[in-house]
Each structure stands twice: as C-alpha cells, then as structure tokens.
Amino acid sequence: MPPPNTFTSDTFGARQPFTSDAFGFNDGREVGLRDYIFSRPDVETKLRNDPQAVIDAISEYNAKKGMITLGRAKIDKCNDLLSKLDPPPKTLVELGCYVGMSAIGWGDSLKKLNESTSETCKVFTTELDETIASVARDLIALAGLDDVVTVLDGPAAETIRKIKTEGQIDTVDVMFFDHW
Numbered sequence: 457m458p459p460p461n462t463f464t465s466d467t468f469g470a471r472q473p474f475t476s477d478a479f480g481f482n483d484g485r486e487v488g489l490r491d492y493i494f495s496r497p498d499v500e501t502k503l504r505n506d507p508q509a510v511i512d513a514i515s516e517y518n519a520k521k522g523m524i525t526l527g528r529a530k531i532d533k534c535n536d537l538l539s540k541l542d543p544p545p546k547t548l549v550e551l552g553c554y555v556g557m558s559a560i561g562w563g564d565s566l567k568k569l570n571e572s573t574s575e576t577c578k579v580f581t582t583e584l585d586e587t588i589a590s591v592a593r594d595l596i597a598l599a600g601l602d603d604v605v606t607v608l609d610g611p612a613a614e615t616i617r618k619i620k621t622e623g624q625i626d627t628v629d630v631m632f633f634d635h636w
C-alpha cells in the first residue's frame with residue numbers, strides 16, 4: 457500500500473486504453489503540442505496566465521493525438537482530493553512530468569488552496585527527457601505558474617536527492633507517482 461497522501465495515475469481506475477498508433481511518446485507529438493498551443497490565435501488573449509485554459513488546450517490536442525497525460529477527469533479528481541487535505545498541502549512532488557499537464561493542475565490547485573495565507577507553495581516535477589521538459593516549462597510559464605512549478609531534468613532519484621541536499625525542499629506534503 458502506498459503511504460497516505462500518495463496518489464498514482466491508477467488511484468482512480470485503470471488507464472484509458474490506447475490505440476496502437478497512439479501508444480508511445482517522445483515521437484514529435486510533444487514538440488507538436490507546443491507548436492499547436494503557441495500558434496493558436498488565442499494564446500495571449502485566452503491561454504496566457506490561465507492554467508485551466510491551458511489544460512483545456514492540451515486536452516484538445518490530446519484528443520486527436522492520444523498522448524500519455526493523465527487527462528482532465530483524473531486531474532480534477534486528484535485536485536478534489538487535494539482540496540480535502542487539512543492543512544492545505546504546500547509542497548507536492550510529482551515523479552513524471554511529461555508535458556506538464558498534471559503539474560499545471562497541481563500548481564493551480566496548490567496556489568488556490570494557499571491563497572488566503574502568506575505561505576508559499578511549491579510543486580517539483582521530474583522529467584527524464586530534456587526536450588519534453590522544455591515543452592513542459594514553456595506550457596507552465598504560459599499558464600503563469602513558473603513561480604510555483606519547477607521542472608527538474610533528469611532521473612527523479614538524482615534530481616530529488618539534489619534539491620534535498622541543496623535545501624530547496626525539506627518536507628513533502630503530497631507525492632504523485634506517474635513516471636512508470
């Protein structure tokens with residue numbers, strides 16, 4: 457059994473079935489997502505600084521391309537769980553960032569849950585692939601969450617140890633495992 461406050465991508469049921477051409481990742485779809493998002497005519501007027509609009513835009517691309525993101529429904533369910541934690545979580549670590557869709561959800565949620573206090577909140581999310589990590593960083597910045605969400609490049613076992621050694625993180629309120 458995972459420890460309390462540990463949510464995995466299977467917490468709410470099995471993954472969605474993939475079609476054969478949709479299975480896999482790091483095949484250009486991730487950079488294609490960034491191109492799609494930043495070439496939208498509403499990127500500045502609708503998406504900039506609106507995490508939920510960015511999640512919706514990723515979902516629209518995802519519906520056609522079948523990417524390995526959690527998906528809106530699971531992100532909403534996890535955020536519902538986060539909102540029930542007392543005190544509100546301030547530090548969340550995610551193993552498996554991919555293009556940052558779930559990290560945008562966690563960042564938005566933690567920011568809202570802590571907005572009535574002066575406490576800072578932080579999401580650290582880890583990504584093995586540096587090209588995918590760069591897509592995530594761009595989308596997180598577009599969502600206006602780069603002050604809350606930090607993408608760590610490299611194997612999670614190394615990057616988490618490094619931020620702990622450097623004192624960037626002490627205790628962790630919630631861990632999310634999605635790095636398979």
Ligand SMILES: C[S@@+](CC[C@H](N)C(=O)[O-])C[C@H]1O[C@@H](n2cnc3c(N)ncnc32)[C@H](O)[C@@H]1O
Nearest residue numbers: 525526552553554557558583584611612634635
């Ligand atoms: C299922 S995806 C994550 C999806 C993301 N949580 C979302 O819902 O938007 C898994 C990601 O974990 C990354 N990954 C796999 N092993 C890893 C490791 N040891 N350290 C860091 N990232 C890893 C993969 O490169 C892949 O992008």
